[in-house]
Amino acid sequence: MLGIHELWLFVLSGLLLNITPGPDTAYIIGRTIQLGWRGGAAAALGISGGCLVHVLGAAIGLSALLMASSTAFLAVKLVGAAYLVLTGLQMLLSRAKPVTAAAEEGGETTVARVFWQGALTNILNPKVALFFLAFLPQFVAADSPHKTLAFLTLGLIFIATGTLWCFGIAAFAARAASRIRQSTSVITWINRSLGGLFVYLGVRVAMLEAR
Numbered sequence: 319m320l321g322i323h324e325l326w327l328f329v330l331s332g333l334l335l336n337i338t339p340g341p342d343t344a345y346i347i348g349r350t351i352q353l354g355w356r357g358g359a360a361a362a363l364g365i366s367g368g369c370l371v372h373v374l375g376a377a378i379g380l381s382a383l384l385m386a387s388s389t390a391f392l393a394v395k396l397v398g399a400a401y402l403v404l405t406g407l408q409m410l411l412s413r414a415k416p417v418t419a420a421a422e423e424g425g426e427t428t429v430a431r432v433f434w435q436g437a438l439t440n441i442l443n444p445k446v447a448l449f450f451l452a453f454l455p456q457f458v459a460a461d462s463p464h465k466t467l468a469f470l471t472l473g474l475i476f477i478a479t480g481t482l483w484c485f486g487i488a489a490f491a492a493r494a495a496s497r498i499r500q501s502t503s504v505i506t507w508i509n510r511s512l513g514g515l516f517v518y519l520g521v522r523v524a525m526l527e528a529r
Contacts, residue, residue, distance in 0.1 A: 321462020
């Protein structure tokens, strides 16, 4: 169907990749502890939204163009690295507040910010584009006349399973952290950890080379 082969292997590989702990998992857990289930869900949806952009790019050839053009790759890399480092520094320098106090000052805005941070972290990371560009074609026949639709189908399957897994992480973290979210010391520690993570990712992106 659509030239897709070994779909079972793709689904299994995607599940294994999704459940492997990494920066996305750390971000979801951190935001869940800070803002509860809504914060974790917003982080998960943001990450998935960023992945969707790269899936669409891979399907219509933009990712291939990005990998082929050193100038385009460098531009996206520098913008992404700058965004990650700036976001990380803001977290490192922020003052912690209990969740209830933050909600009174505009919880909806905070949740929206969490979503966009998660999305932009992936959108501005050329490594994510490279991953989809390398992973998806492995399961599409070279002579398929429907490569674009096949890429979209596989990408949506990968994102759907990943989003469900991330929702599970957020739900678990929300229950486990319900008693500590009012502690400013814990929130401070989370801000410092996430800030350091973002700065680290920014440096990694800045050092990434096109292959």
